[in-house]
Amino acid sequence: MSGAGRTIGGHLAEASALVALSLSLTAGCSDAALCGPPSLDEVSRMDLYGTYAGPHGSRLTLTNIGGTTVTFTARDWPAENGVGILAEDAPTFGGKGTWSLVNDPGEAGLIRLSFENRETGSPGPPLQQLEVGKGEGDAKPVLFAKPGDPDVCRVYELERQ
Known part of the structure; x- marks a missing residue:
């Protein structure tokens, strides 16, 4: 027994x-709201200028060149926008362009990237939209995307340097 x-x-x-x-x-x-960093609702462009580092060496620098023109440069940026961007061997490229903050006051921060140039032969549309979240333990914002099925929590996160 x-x-x-x-x-x-x-x-x-x-x-x-x-x-x-x-x-x-x-x-x-x-709950999709529990996946990734908490949203940063009150955000302005001034809060976001700087360099962000992400998975597998990716870097994104958001700048202001004067007036209303805001530009970015990207290095080792995901050449696709699906779940494959989380893989270490995902295709990447370098590029530059302009960016915009496209949220209404009180809504979660959302950034759109418009690439001006990009290496040819890239497999598809690159990652072009990022949410703005609260960093852990400090006031620095983080940028992130939730690729793929919203019922599966996958996060591509870039921390401000």
């Missing part, structure tokens, strides 16, 4: 561990 008790107890422990694991995997995915 003690052998049977161990087997049942062992199965119960395994089942409990599986339930806990599945709850932890789905907890962040059941």
